[in-house]
Amino acid sequence: MFTRGLWNLPTHGLRSHFDELDRMRRHLDQVFRQVEPSRFAGRGAGVFPLVNLTETAEAYVLRAELPGVAAENLDIQTMGRNITISGERMIEVEPSAKYHRRERESGRFSRAIALPGDIDRDRVSAVLKDGVLQVTIPKAEAAKPRKIEIK
Amino acid sequence: MTHHDEGKEIKVGKKQEVSGATEQTRSGLVFIPAVDIFETEHEINLMADMPGVKPDNVDIDLRENTLTIAGEITPFEEANEEDLLIEYEVGRYFRQFTIPELIDQGKIDARLSEGVLKLVLPKAEKAKPRKIEIRT
Numbered sequence: 486m487f488t489r490g491l492w493n494l495p496t497h498g499l500r501s502h503f504d505e506l507d508r509m510r511r512h513l514d515q516v517f518r519q520v521e522p523s524r525f526a527g528r529g530a531g532v533f534p535l536v537n538l539t540e541t542a543e544a545y546v547l548r549a550e551l552p553g554v555a556a557e558n559l560d561i562q563t564m565g566r567n568i569t570i571s572g573e574r575m576i577e578v579e580p581s582a583k584y585h586r587r588e589r590e591s592g593r594f595s596r597a598i599a600l601p602g603d604i605d606r607d608r609v610s611a612v613l614k615d616g617v618l619q620v621t622i623p624k625a626e627a628a629k630p631r632k633i634e635i636k
Numbered sequence: 637m638t639h640h641d642e643g644k645e646i647k648v649g650k651k652q653e654v655s656g657a658t659e660q661t662r663s664g665l666v667f668i669p670a671v672d673i674f675e676t677e678h679e680i681n682l683m684a685d686m687p688g689v690k691p692d693n694v695d696i697d698l699r700e701n702t703l704t705i706a707g708e709i710t711p712f713e714e715a716n717e718e719d720l721l722i723e724y725e726v727g728r729y730f731r732q733f734t735i736p737e738l739i740d741q742g743k744i745d746a747r748l749s750e751g752v753l754k755l756v757l758p759k760a761e762k763a764k765p766r767k768i769e770i771r772t
Contacts, residue, residue, distance in 0.1 A: 511722060533646045535724040539717035546717060550687035550724060552751035574646055582674035589670050589685055592646035616687035616751015
């Protein structure tokens with residue numbers, strides 16, 4: 486998270502407690518998002534799939550777990566600083582079979598994520614492998630950190 | 637085969653963590669994969685969502701009537717990445733089932749593609765229903 490630098494103190498015992506708190510907070514965020522999605526997502530955008538967003542000096546990296554979603558059923562678009570992942574997860578149903586468990590969800594999804602900085606739209610790349618989508622979104626030149634030489 | 641629920645919007649499914657630390661001897665998060673299990677006359681089919689697991693890293697074990705599926709994942713975040721938004725956690729997958737039917741162990745078929753494990757467990761001959769002719 487943004488505050489990760491704070492936890493990088495040489496107190497390993499404490500750190501795991503902070504990690505645990507962090508996870509609890511994320512869990513609560515998710516609960517609130519389900520209860521009141523409009524507060525978190527843009528209009529018309531759902532909360533599936535859950536995403537992880539990270540950054541390096543050069544790019545933003547967006548990941549989502551999309552097991553069983555074929556690349557041809559996935560659509561990724563950028564607009565300004567926003568990226569939208571939409572598609573459909575199709576699950577075949579055996580009509581004559583007797584179902585003991587049916588936990589896997591199917592259906593359409595659309596999720597919009599606002600990136601914190603300007604992006605280089607022309608060089609966005611996406612890989613879907615083992616059910617995990619990874620989108621690499623290079624930062625625009627102006628959004629990259631620049632080291633200032635001290636004369 | 638038909639597609640069901642066409643046009644339906646998908647619901648967000650939070651990953652379920654394995655509760656009860658006693659059954660795991662290693663550290664790290666462990667999740668319960670979501671599954672579909674359906675039975676036809678000749679076989680039991682199991683589909684499990686295990687995103688991030690490569691085909692080499694799945695372990696399937698059928699012993700007596702307990703089926704165990706486990707999947708190892710390799711962390712895919714690079715060391716130079718800083719977290720901005722973390723909505724899901726990543727960890728191993730583990731789940732066990734009791735299979736009451738007799739299974740033909742030699743004919744079990746397992747495939748993993750797009751992060752979905754598909755297991756076909758053919759029923760052993762004597763477990764199949766057999767129509768008994770009544771002679772008059």
